[in-house]
Structures are given as structure tokens and as C-alpha cells.
Amino acid sequence: MSSARRLRIGLAxxxxxxxLEAWRLPGATNSGLLDPSVIVDVARIAERGKLDYVFSGSALATEPNRLNRVFRWDNSVYAGTLxxxxxxxxxxxxxxxxxxxPYFVARQIATADRFSAGRIGVNLVYGIDREGGPAGNFGGWPLPGEQSKYDRADEFTEVxxxxxxxxxxxxLLLDDRDGGTLIxxxxxxxxxFVGKHFQVRGPLNAPPPVxxxxxxxxxxxSARSLELGIRHAEVRFSPYYGxxxxxxxxxxxKQQVAEAGRDPDKFLIIPGITFFVAGTKREAREKFNEAHRVQTEEVIPAxxxxxxxxxxxxxxxxxRAADVLPLERLSGDALKTNRSGGLAREASTVKRGGLDDAHWLHDLLAKRLGEDLTLAELYHAVQSHLHGEQIFVGDTAGFADWLEANFVERVFDGIQLFPPYHRGPADFFVDNVVPELQRRGLFRREYESRLLAENLGIA
Ligand SMILES: Cc1cc2nc3c(=O)[nH]c(=O)nc-3n(C[C@H](O)[C@H](O)[C@H](O)COP(=O)(O)O)c2cc1C
Structure with missing residues (x-):
């Protein structure tokens, strides 16, 4: 493998x-909600596959009815354990x-980086507008509003x-026993640091990271998130836009990164993707359909x-979607006036490229309906746009082809995999897709370093 650019892979x-449906498959393991050994397995699978990192998102809201947010392990404890x-x-x-x-978080990160000997990164999210009322759990805490969340985020990141x-x-460790000076x-x-949101004297009461x-x-x-990213980040985790x-x-x-005086090769763009991959396309499609049967019969028409x-x-x-949906209602204005009806309301929590939410949905529906899709296919197209996630369904070579094309053509520098259920998909990826990527010279055969930043090529 050349020392040139290579694919980065994270595993959520x-x-x-x-x-949201695949947990109902007979082969799925759901005890990971209570039993950390399931997550320990996931980390071991990631390491077996020489993947770059294990990722866990942030959710502070209480959402017992929402499968992937019902519980969230504390991220610092979890990373340290793994x-x-x-x-x-x-x-x-x-x-x-x-x-x-930021003082608490700095302590956690400094500790975890030392304990892991240099394998910790940080993912910062800014959301205050999530469903489930996260603010309800933080009464009396000075929270920013939707407009000021990036002001707080800027200060937070700097601190x-x-x-x-x-x-x-x-x-720092002098260890001068005769002279009596340890530090x-x-x-x-x-x-x-004296800011609007934080006043922090420091220094941190934990040693510096490795x-x-x-x-x-x-x-x-948003442009604002990118500004913050360009100032401080090495990875942009974005939706997959096609x-x-x-x-x-x-x-x-990448151009903006270069204009800011940074090396664009050390600023990675990594979208998230869910995947149903199997030995043959047919098997993968059957698994996908099996997982979504319930959704197909109940959720989609509703x-x-x-x-x-x-x-x-x-x-x-x-x-056929075009046969059953009343197309005359499909205008930007109709969707707008129907805001309380579903799509537009959901979309308003996820904005796309500055386009007005009703209008991008209108454009999406108009375009996809012309492609002669079934109701189910249209539903998945809308969902992946709304939630910024692509679902790949196919065989090993097909997935490797897809990853290669997107990587080589510079749609992304790497991919963050969200297995649809435990444990099969992550194992399948590591045992089948990784060797195929290695054969193609796209992915490492051995870790280059013990440090996360060096393995990511951004040190
Ligand atoms: C790919 C992606 C992943 C995100 N993951 C989380 C998350 O795990 N927890 C969270 O609270 N917010 C998450 N967010 C929300 C962002 O933190 C942010 O609040 C939201 O994108 C709105 O800001 P923006 O207009 O700058 O994009 C995510 C956003 C994106 C685009």
C-alpha cells in the first residue's frame, strides 16, 4: 500500500x-442497553478490523420511547473502559x-488520553433543540439559546x-528527591480565560494529554459550525449528501480550509452510513426487507x-408512489401550509444547505417521484435526506466499490459506520469488506502508530 491517502473508518x-427496526430481527442482540460486554465486543471488532476509531454520539435528553436514544452510556466512562x-x-x-x-470535559479527556496512552479524540456537538427536552434535565443551568449556542461553543472549544x-x-515531573521538588x-x-459564558483560570488539574x-x-x-471546525477540528462529521x-x-x-491557512489533507470529511451488506446482493436486500417489514406495513402508509x-x-x-399519492398537493406551498402534518415539521429540525425546509422536500419529492419509486423507496429516500444518513444495501464487492468511488473521487476521506443491529453487521464488515479494501490498497493492514492522531494521519 502506498503511503498516500487512505480511507479512514470509524465505527459507531x-x-x-x-x-429503528432491525433490533426486531431474530439474530439481533439488544442486551447491550444494559450489558457493557456487547459494546466491549464492538470495540474489539473495530480493533480486529484495524479501524481508526469507535464513536459514540451525545444525547442528554430523556427519550425512553426512542430506540437509539433510550439510554446512553456516559461517554467518558465508556471510552475509558473500552x-x-x-x-x-x-x-x-x-x-x-x-x-x-469545558473544565469538566478537559479533565475527562486528559485523563482518558493518558489512560489510553494517546487514543482519545473529542466529538463536540452543539444541539439544544433535540426532541425529548434535554433542557428539562438542566434546570438552573445557564443554557444558551438557539442563536447563541455557537458563541458558547466557540468559547467552550477554546477553553x-x-x-x-x-x-x-x-x-513537568522534576522528581528531585534531594532538592524536595516534585513538579x-x-x-x-x-x-x-474570561469570556461571556466561561471564566476559567486554570491550569487544569490533570496532566497534559499524550x-x-x-x-x-x-x-x-451551517457556515458557523464550519468556522468553528476550521479553527479547531481535524474531522468534519457530516451527513452523506450523495x-x-x-x-x-x-x-x-477543503478550499475554505486551505484559505484559512490549514493543510486540507489534515482536515478529514467523514460522513455516517448505515449498511446491510451480505455475501450476495440478494441476501443483503432480503435482510434489509426483513428488518423493515414492520415499517413497510405499518409506518410507511401512515x-x-x-x-x-x-x-x-x-x-x-x-x-407505485405516483399512483397513490395525490400529486396535486405536492407543491412547496402545500407542504408549507401542512407544516404541522409531518414532513415539514420534521424537516425543520434538520436544515439542508440553507434551503427552506419545505422547498428542499418539495424538490426531493418531485424529483424522486419522477423516478418511478415505490412508496417504501420514496420513504427511505426522504428519511436518508432528513437524517443525513445513507443506507447501503448490497454485497461485499459492491460496498467496497461504493467506498472506493466516493473516496477516490473525493466525496469523502473516510466513513463512519453505524451498524443497523448487533452483532452481525460489524463482524461482516470487518471479516469481508475490510480484507477487500486492503486488497485494493485502500485501507491499512496494520496500525501505523499507537496514537489516534497519527493513525488518522492528522498529527
Ligand atoms: C452528522 C451530525 C451528527 C450530529 N450528532 C449529534 C449528536 O450526537 N448529539 C447532538 O446533540 N447533536 C448532534 N448533531 C447536531 C449538531 O450538534 C447541531 O446542533 C445541529 O447540526 C445544528 O447546527 P448546524 O445548523 O450548525 O448544523 C449532529 C449534527 C450532524 C450534522
């Missing part, structure tokens, strides 16, 4: 898989800049990294009934 690990049973794979625990305090990297010199007296530096710079993932889609649009955005982001304001009870999801 939650108590259940990511797919680091103790692995040697090379990295971890990106997530923290929410709207609800957490976090100054505490981590400016607080202490690395040669070199001029080795620590208050950061004296890594020269703890890698940062930033999420988000091949052409993804390519366009990739170029745009969903479109709500959006279009018609009764689709009894209509099969395999029906």
Missing part, C-alpha cells in the same frame, strides 16, 4: 444498533457544548483546548397519510 457503538481492553483503536466520545462545562494543551509543559515550578500556566493535539471532530452543517453534491461540498470545504393529508390505510408500501 450504541447499546443497540442504529436502525480503552482498557484494546491497544490500538481510538475513541471519539461526544460532549455537548450547550450543556457541559477546552487551552486547558488541555496550554496548561502544562510536558516535562517543576514553572511548568504550569494559568489560562486566565497526544500533541487531541483530535477534534465537529458536526453540523455523490455529486458530496463532491461539490467536499471541494468547497407517514405519507400524514404528510399528504389523505387516508392511505390498507395501501401497500410496494405500491
Amino acid at each position: 457503538a450504541y447499546g443497540t444498533g442504529w436502525d 480503552a482498557a481492553v484494546t491497544e490500538h483503536v481510538g475513541f471519539f466520545p461526544s460532549y455537548n457544548t450547550s450543556f457541559e462545562h 477546552l483546548f487551552r486547558l488541555l494543551h496550554d496548561s502544562w509543559d510536558h516535562d 517543576r515550578p514553572d511548568s504550569w500556566h494559568p489560562i486566565d 497526544q500533541r493535539k487531541v483530535p477534534l471532530i465537529h458536526v453540523g452543517e 455523490f455529486e453534491e458530496g463532491k461539490r461540498r467536499y471541494q468547497q470545504v 407517514y405519507f397519510s400524514k404528510v399528504f393529508g389523505v387516508d392511505l390505510a390498507g395501501v401497500r408500501a410496494s405500491s
